[in-house]
Amino acid sequence: MIQLRPTQSIDLDFVRQAERDPENRPFILQWTLAEHEAALQDPDMSHQIIEQASSQDPVGYTILRGLANAHRSLELKRLVVTQKGQGYGQQALRRIQQQVFEQYKAHRLWLDVKEFNKRAYDLYRKVGFVEEGRLRDCWRTELGFETVVVMSMLEDEYRQQLLQ
Numbered sequence: 001m002i003q004l005r006p007t008q009s010i011d012l013d014f015v016r017q018a019e020r021d022p023e024n025r026p027f028i029l030q031w032t033l034a035e036h037e038a039a040l041q042d043p044d045m046s047h048q049i050i051e052q053a054s055s056q057d058p059v060g061y062t063i064l065r066g067l068a069n070a071h072r073s074l075e076l077k078r079l080v081v082t083q084k085g086q087g088y089g090q091q092a093l094r095r096i097q098q099q100v101f102e103q104y105k106a107h108r109l110w111l112d113v114k115e116f117n118k119r120a121y122d123l124y125r126k127v128g129f130v131e132e133g134r135l136r137d138c139w140r141t142e143l144g145f146e147t148v149v150v151m152s153m154l155e156d157e158y159r160q161q162l163l164q
């Protein structure tokens with residue numbers, strides 16, 4: 001089982017190491033320490049560590065953006081799990097959905113995922129995200145121009161899922 005807790009400055013070494021890890025780097029944007037520090041202070045963002053509930057060992061981190069959004073539309077800005085394939089990503093997403101729709105009373109949760117990131121795309125579909133469309137060649141990274149898939153989940157879809 002995992003739990004989420006607010007990231008503190010002392011956690012940022014772990015966060016940046018996870019971000020730069022070759023297993024994760026191709027799939028996510030790289031932030032500077034200053035960008036992460038700013039996110040910790042930003043009332044519009046929620047920067048959280050994903051940890052094993054029993055040991056409290058960190059197994060990833062996640063960032064939500066748009067807490068102050070007038071449209072009640074929140075963005076899952078980042079999700080990284082360092083110990084992959086053990087169900088932590090799925091558990092973290094369920095917990096994030098709960099926070100977004102129950103605690104923050106959002107109407108929409110959205111994200112973008114690189115087109116070639118099959119593992120993440122499949123996982124998002126599995127927990128109920130719907131594909132909205134593709135932004136072709138919208139990012140220029142060290143890999144060249146990259147296409148991202150925009151996905152979202154609405155509040156009523158979240159509630160429907162709880163009934164299943």
Ligand SMILES: CC(C)(COP(=O)(O)OP(=O)(O)OC[C@H]1O[C@@H](n2cnc3c(N)ncnc32)[C@H](O)[C@@H]1OP(=O)(O)O)[C@@H](O)C(=O)NCCC(=O)NCCS
Binds near residue numbers: 023027028079118123
């Ligand atoms: C994507 C990520 C968050 C998933 O976390 P995870 O803990 O590894 O995923 P889980 O163990 O919960 O697996 C959940 C589902 O992912 C999918 N999945 C897992 N491994 C996969 C693989 N190698 N290929 C395709 N799909 C895969 C499956 O649907 C799986 O469910 P199932 O195996 O129970 O059927 C994690 O791998 C990660 O941090 N990747 C690098 C960073 C990243 O891509 N972040 C998302 C950016 S949008």
